[in-house]
Amino acid sequence: MKFRLLAGASVLTVTVALSGCSGGSDDKAGDGSGGGRSELTVWLMRDSVSATFQNEFTAGFAKTHPDIDLKIQIQEWDGIGQKVTAALASNDAPDVIEIGNTQVAQYAQSGGLLDLTDKKADLGGDAWLKGLAEPGAWQGKQYGIPFYAANRVVVYRKDLFQQAGVDPTAIKTRDQWIAATEKLNKDFQQGIYLTGQTWYALAGFIWDEGGDLAVQKGGKWTGALDAPEALAGMEFYKKLQTLGKGPKDADEANPPQAEVMAKGKVAQIISVPGGANVIAEQNPALKDTLGFFPIPGKTADKPGAVFTGGSDLVIPAASRHQDAAYTFVKELTGDAWQKRLALAMSYVPNKTSLASAVASDPGAAAMAVGAAEGRATPNTPGWAAVEAENPIKDYMTAALTGRDMKQEAAKASEEMTRAMNSAS
Template sequence: MKLRLLTALPALVAAAGLSACSSSGSDDVAGDGGRTTLDVWLMRDSVSADFQKKFEKGFEAAHPDIDVRVQIQEWEGIGEKVTAALAGNDAPDVIETGNTQVAQLAQSGGLLDLSDKVDELGGKDWLKGLAEPGAHEGKQYGIPYYAANRVVVYRTDLFAKAGVDADAIKTRDQWIAATKKLDKGEQQGIYLPGQNWYTLSGFIWDEGGDLATESDGTWRGALDTPEALRAMAFYKKLQALGKGPEDSDEARPPQAEVMAKGQVAQIVSTPGGADVIAQNNAGLKDKLGFFPIPGRTAGTPGAVFTGGSDLVIPVMSKHHDAAYTFVKELTGDAWQKKLAVAMSYVPNKTTLAGAVAEDPGASAMAVGAAEGHATPNTPGWAAVEAKNPVKDYMTAVLTGGDPAREAAKASDAITAAMK
């Protein structure tokens, strides 16, 4: 899914603006010795210009019969653009898409089924938060590309002053106890907006619940289950240890900018939030640290929503073999390690987590990514996010509404939206 759901991809990677190295075209062959022209759509800021240049050079050296032409796409309106491309006769050969968008695209019949390639691509080690939404009705259409997820961004100086050791926070109970020590006077123990629903989702998954469940082909909202209600109770307890607004999300106002004012001890954000904090308050640049969101028990980190992208191949591509070669290289171990280091991403396989060991933010993400999830894998979920009754539910509970009654209302709204 587009990482605006993780406080925006540009904030995550802090990458410089990119420009397309060439425009996509419909010519089957470039005029260079009969090389196959491969048109690829990658998303704005998914890779830096430097990494893109290095990958293309390395790929074409290894595959001199393929000429890669990358066109950088904007996130705004990309869903409609991809849908139109899949329905036409001049679709690109490879498309980067948000992981949770794959089910909608696959439903149209426009994506190539890559199920027979999963083993060859090392699918047993894929992050499930990328792999599961890349599948639809038992078939694999999206190949995991890169991931990012939330961590706790904290003030090292405030933690030290309060006598709190961030490395020792492994459970939710320990997190609450530490946050209480940090919540003093004007200082907020945590800034947690009332509608940060992806963070709530992690707590729900921790409890063994989900946002919606499927039975006999029918999906229904599941916020009214005992598991989800326990998660909301914990969210309310944590949110009360700060002054986060009850009726808005992390973007209104931007939570990193709030933390930059100096009175917030921690936020739940992608590591890129630390860059935004430092940009707004240079004095905090060397006073920021990261740790994985704690889980219910010390042995398992908290569940997180996995944002990121998959690569898909349109059925209408004229170069399936070359397209697969491109996907195999970019999602393979060698380039995944380089991509993770260059962009501070989580690699697409759990076995590659060590690639970001020297990056504090990315390594904290990698720990959480092992417990990563995605939103319900159904094309109908897009309609839920359009109105997002989860946010309204959270505000209702935080402002005194009966949790069970409000959860039932929200679950009914989710069910209706998915029909």
């Protein structure tokens, strides 16, 4: 699952001269191990890397692996699901594909991906971000290799915080966050702009309470919004949401929350750091007033749990050059290129041990702190059906508008259960 607004730029353009978007090549050379040349076809998604980074990596890869001809083909996010499904079922699949981290399970279930479990140690898998590594696995086997991550932080107005006497560096707990937001919520100013259906933020609060969106029991997935822990997460969401004027029946895209903040009357939003770029584009006067801090947790010893978006790299089982494909994956997800990618794109690197690589980037640094407590949506192919219907959003609106929270949570959980198991 990919966030489209990242810290480096709100829109990134990648231009490459490539022939078509076909799958694997027809060369009969070796696997890149020195016994002959391999032509390696790789699908990367639009905006995942910049043209500059792509060129640097391609040149570096050619120098260290002269027996592999690398062809990177940029794919569009719209319609990619059907395209990947078709490629995995064909005899002409590309050799490496970038896919959203929460999509790995559905492709692994089809049997179209190469099992890379025995490569985890070689790739430093013990240090991978949990929010990328866990959804990259399916039924105990690792298919997706963490590529990069992004998650939400608090984007705030430094000037409004100063005027209210609020020190953002002192906000370490959710209680402190509420107290600070109450101070900021005055006159015509919103302490926070939080819509009623920002369900990724709700997921984090539920995880903080020890709950989950859904749980697996006896091989069956069941919605869990009516569990006590999940209800406690919703109670906190409700408390925070009332400290602003966000609509209770819309998500953060309707209207775009960064555009709302750009109007000058909002002290903070929950967003990926790239939201700050949109705010500055809409209102240049705010460019130097924007800062970031991790979403606070229940206690000061760790930040709040966040949904980890980002991508994994997979190798199709039908790849004709699996050894060369693994060489590519190992290079791009290795420490050296991960550090360069993180700085170039303001991403969170794929390992917790590399967090210091983005220390000079305030937005990415705040993301990296939160990423250590990152999670993903329930790891089931059926989750796509839940997001398509998204009863979570309707539940949140109902809870925020005075309807019985527990009753509405039970109703939404039943709908989630049906969706997950009918799809699986």
